[in-house]
Amino acid sequence: MTSLLEMRGISKGFPGVKALNEVSLSLDAGEVLGIVGENGAGKSTLMKILAGVYSADTGEMLLTGGIFSPKSPRDSLDAGIIVIHQELSLIPERSVAENIFLGHLPRNALGAVRRTVLNRSAKSLLARVGLTVAPQTRVRTLGIAQQQLVEIARALSRKARVIVMDEPTATLTTAEQKILFATVATLRAEGVGLVFISHHLEEVFEVCDRIMVLRDGSAVDTRPTQAWTEPALIQAMVNRPIEALFPERHAVLGEVLLDVSGLSSTGRFADVSFTVRAGEVVGVGGLIGAGRTEVLKTIYGALAASHGSIKINARDVRIRSPRDAIAAGVALVPEDRKGEGLVMPFSVRSNVALSTLPKLSWLKSILVPRRMDRLADDAVKSLRIRTPNIRQTVRSLSGGNQQKIVLGRALTTHPRIFLLDEPTRGIDVGAKIEVYRLINNLAEQGGAILVVSSDMIELLGISDRILVMRAGRLAGAVPRDEFSQERVMQLAALG
Numbered sequence: 001m002t003s004l005l006e007m008r009g010i011s012k013g014f015p016g017v018k019a020l021n022e023v024s025l026s027l028d029a030g031e032v033l034g035i036v037g038e039n040g041a042g043k044s045t046l047m048k049i050l051a052g053v054y055s056a057d058t059g060e061m062l063l064t065g066g067i068f069s070p071k072s073p074r075d076s077l078d079a080g081i082i083v084i085h086q087e088l089s090l091i092p093e094r095s096v097a098e099n100i101f102l103g104h105l106p107r108n109a110l111g112a113v114r115r116t117v118l119n120r121s122a123k124s125l126l127a128r129v130g131l132t133v134a135p136q137t138r139v140r141t142l143g144i145a146q147q148q149l150v151e152i153a154r155a156l157s158r159k160a161r162v163i164v165m166d167e168p169t170a171t172l173t174t175a176e177q178k179i180l181f182a183t184v185a186t187l188r189a190e191g192v193g194l195v196f197i198s199h200h201l202e203e204v205f206e207v208c209d210r211i212m213v214l215r216d217g218s219a220v221d222t223r224p225t226q227a228w229t230e231p232a233l234i235q236a237m238v239n240r241p242i243e244a245l246f247p248e249r250h251a252v253l254g255e256v257l258l259d260v261s262g263l264s265s266t267g268r269f270a271d272v273s274f275t276v277r278a279g280e281v282v283g284v285g286g287l288i289g290a291g292r293t294e295v296l297k298t299i300y301g302a303l304a305a306s307h308g309s310i311k312i313n314a315r316d317v318r319i320r321s322p323r324d325a326i327a328a329g330v331a332l333v334p335e336d337r338k339g340e341g342l343v344m345p346f347s348v349r350s351n352v353a354l355s356t357l358p359k360l361s362w363l364k365s366i367l368v369p370r371r372m373d374r375l376a377d378d379a380v381k382s383l384r385i386r387t388p389n390i391r392q393t394v395r396s397l398s399g400g401n402q403q404k405i406v407l408g409r410a411l412t413t414h415p416r417i418f419l420l421d422e423p424t425r426g427i428d429v430g431a432k433i434e435v436y437r438l439i440n441n442l443a444e445q446g447g448a449i450l451v452v453s454s455d456m457i458e459l460l461g462i463s464d465r466i467l468v469m470r471a472g473r474l475a476g477a478v479p480r481d482e483f484s485q486e487r488v489m490q491l492a493a494l495g
Helices: 043-050 073-078 096-100 115-128 144-157 174-189 201-207 230-238 292-299 322-327 337-341 348-356 369-383 399-411 429-444 456-462 485-494
Strands: 005-014 017-027 032-036 058-063 081-084 162-166 193-197 210-215 218-224 256-265 269-277 281-286 307-312 315-317 330-333 417-421 448-452 465-470 473-479
Touching: 005 043, 017 032, 017 043, 017 058, 032 043, 032 201, 043 081, 043 162, 043 193, 073 081, 081 144, 096 115, 096 144, 115 144, 144 174, 174 193, 174 201, 193 201, 201 230, 210 230, 230 429, 256 292, 256 448, 269 292, 269 307, 269 448, 269 465, 281 292, 281 429, 281 456, 281 485, 292 330, 292 417, 292 448, 322 330, 330 399, 337 399, 348 369, 348 399, 369 399, 399 429, 417 429, 429 448, 429 456, 456 485, 465 485, 473 485
Parallel strands: 017 218, 032 193, 032 210, 081 162, 162 193, 269 473, 281 448, 281 465, 330 417, 417 448
Antiparallel strands: 005 017, 005 058, 210 218, 256 269, 256 307, 307 315, 465 473
């Protein structure tokens, strides 16, 4: 059977850089092909050649068996190849219908837009992507997920045969991601070929039929999704065993910094006791709903404790609010980065400053811009946050850089106890390694680190001990010399 799309032996070079080296791929109608790789692997360059932005130095492309040689983006659009970028290209002040048919609005013989035809056609396309808004709605009133569906409807208006989605979930909530994935399934059923580019491996496994790995400009492996495991996929991306992702731990344990005794929160968890020492990384495992996040939020004062005590550096403390926790030297990096960790429309500068506004103010009432700039600049440099400038809105940054901003704000309060809830969820492999190094550095500087993670390999890789929660109670603790996935899962499932 002839593939919908083939790219054969594609190479592309720039001055001093070999961006692509004889890359080949195929895509069938009604198939979702995942493409993964670290930053700089060649994903964007490959898709720009498909989109007609670049010309390949060598190689050829075939569309339904015929030679396809786009000379411009218009050629690719006319052939039904649509790339939906992470940064959406809609016009906010125009209607949904106008955006869908931008560049090919239905007009009468005198050149006037046929509004009835426009809105009727747009309504039909919106139904195909599952978006229930009126075609006349201004795009600026829509959420990010809805705008993304408008982009997909626009692709369908051009009789799209191939749709490329480049980091489509970067700015979406979990609920919005589900809407997008349902739309992907609909398009697949209609025979559209989709290329899904993402750093979020759990999404690639959920959505894609096959997964292709790019590394240093070369296609190193392509397999059906079920033939991959996450460790194998990561190893193919970074060219080293997954164990090598975790920096060596040189833990020198000091005094007990955090002592939790009989802590309970009614309806959430009960009678939880443990300690964390200076220089120690303690992992917290367990199934979803076991109470792990709730324990961290209760220590931080975001949830009320009904019983138990907390000691910090051998002194009893009463933490009734996050403000109390910060004053006691405790920092929380929450699980929901976008909902609880960041103010997405705010800049990098403003987000870094949020926990220390009084210290950045004159007479604790008037913010001093130079102090905010200095604080944000220090965070960007020390954490290697990739942003054009400190006034960039955080919603436009990658998940890994967003997470670094959350960590950077936590560090501004000079804590000694760090509560990290799923600190690497939804970020790419390279950013994960940087977070692991930061955790190590914090421990080596005498911090006490408590890490909740649903990634078993991560827990085993970064922890000195693992506490396991089950049904709101502490089921047990596993020392490093007894680490195994089987032991942790046994405690999580059976207690």
